[in-house]
Amino acid sequence: xxAELLEQIYTVVAQIPDGxxxxxxxxxxxxxxxxxxMVGSAMxxxxxxxxxxxxxxxxxxLKVTDHGGAVNQRAKLRSEGILFxxxxxxxxxxxxx
DNA sequence: ACTGGGGCCAGAG
DNA sequence: ACTCTGGCCCCAG
Numbered sequence: 001x002x003a004e005l006l007e008q009i010y011t012v013v014a015q016i017p018d019g020x021x022x023x024x025x026x027x028x029x030x031x032x033x034x035x036x037x038m039v040g041s042a043m044x045x046x047x048x049x050x051x052x053x054x055x056x057x058x059x060x061x062l063k064v065t066d067h068g069g070a071v072n073q074r075a076k077l078r079s080e081g082i083l084f085x086x087x088x089x090x091x092x093x094x095x096x097x
Numbered sequence: 098a099c100t101g102g103g104g105c106c107a108g109a110g
Numbered sequence: 111a112c113t114c115t116g117g118c119c120c121c122a123g
Binding site for chain 2: 024041058069
């Protein structure tokens, strides 16, 4: 990853408010040159000690992508007041921006 | 230089 | 609502 893109991605993620979520694709569009896959990759390789709300980033279907940490991620979101429907999807009104 | 694979997405059936 | 396809760009081997 180019450091410049990483910074932009981190900056956007850091701005996601409590109790809201956004998607990989939306973050990609807010940056210049990043793609959704890069955002996903950036979230996977987050450095230790970061303060980023990575759990608020989900996929375009408004579901938490299943990759192993999914259970923990859903737990974090629930603790912020986000509700999941029967299919595991997040309501649209939680979307940021 | 080449290949396969990523926490993806929009569009078309 | 679900599956398939092509495109995306950056790594690691």
